[in-house]
Amino acid sequence: DTAVSQTPKYLVTQMGNDKSIKCEQNLGHDTMYWYKQDSKKFLKIMFSYNNKELIINETVPNRFSPKSPDKAHLNLHINSLELGDSAVYFCASSRTSGRAHNEQFFGPGTRLTVL
Amino acid sequence: GENVEQHPSTLSVQEGDSAVIKCTYSDSASNYFPWYKQELGKRPQLIIDIRSNVGEKKDQRIAVTLNKTAKHFSLHITETQPEDSAVYFCAVGTGGFKTIFGAGTRLFVKA
Numbered sequence: 535d536t537a538v539s540q541t542p543k544y545l546v547t548q549m550g551n552d553k554s555i556k557c558e559q560n561l562g563h564d565t566m567y568w569y570k571q572d573s574k575k576f577l578k579i580m581f582s583y584n585n586k587e588l589i590i591n592e593t594v595p596n597r598f599s600p601k602s603p604d605k606a607h608l609n610l611h612i613n614s615l616e617l618g619d620s621a622v623y624f625c626a627s628s629r630t631s632g633r634a635h636n637e638q639f640f641g642p643g644t645r646l647t648v649l
Numbered sequence: 650g651e652n653v654e655q656h657p658s659t660l661s662v663q664e665g666d667s668a669v670i671k672c673t674y675s676d677s678a679s680n681y682f683p684w685y686k687q688e689l690g691k692r693p694q695l696i697i698d699i700r701s702n703v704g705e706k707k708d709q710r711i712a713v714t715l716n717k718t719a720k721h722f723s724l725h726i727t728e729t730q731p732e733d734s735a736v737y738f739c740a741v742g743t744g745g746f747k748t749i750f751g752a753g754t755r756l757f758v759k760a
Contacts, residue, residue, distance in 0.1 A: 565746065575736055577693065577750040589746050624692065634700075635681035635742030640692040 537561050540625050540641040547615055548649055554611045555644045557625030565589075566608035567626040567638065568600060577624070583608055584630060615648045622646070651676040651743045655751030662729050663759050670754045672739035673721040681742030682715055682722045687753075688735045696737075697724070729758045 538559045568580040582590035583602040597613040625641040652675040683698035699706045699713045715722040739751040
């Protein structure tokens with residue numbers, strides 16, 4: 535009955551590799567997000583999808599490519615991993631009511647370590 | 650774009666005392682002001698939120714106040730307990746779909 539789930543929980547990889555993180559929500563929400571949380575705990579929005587459409591794309595390197603196959607899933611693929619990509623990546627979802635914001639529900643996070 | 654500043658970055662209080670965390674924002678079109686709590690190694694979770702048409706909201710020991718004119722809002726925790734120790738984030742929902750988070754406040758409650 536997990537609301538927002540992410541896999542994997544931990545990811546350790548070498549520089550230059552390509553990796554993916556998967557996110558699924560069973561809350562029936564129509565908006566999903568990816569956040570990056572660095573070692574100083576700063577939470578920064580990367581992408582947001584509403585009904586499978588990209589609506590927010592912050593200044594994130596092209597190596598990061600989100601994909602939303604349906605409203606319940608938002609995956610993140612990262613090419614050519616760099617040391618600076620090491621962080622915890624959180625997926626989140628929320629219900630959209632017009633242009634009103636609502637509570638975001640976060641996944642458990644994926645701790646990515648690039649060696 | 651929207652800019653959110655949060656103070657203090659660290660706050661240490663004695664159990665039973667009150668804790669206050671303040672945030673300021675820049676975009677007057679912002680209309681949603683949630684607070685999230687993140688315990689060590691866990692995900693952020695909403696503890697209270699307020700919309701721009703309300704000045705204050707309370708939920709047991711937690712309250713949030715909003716001053717739209719001055720563009721600042723605050724989180725108040727009364728009768729703090731050790732389990733309140735965590736990182737607290739303010740956030741601002743802008744006119745679009747974007748939510749901007751403050752830098753976080755690490756709260757320590759000493760027993």
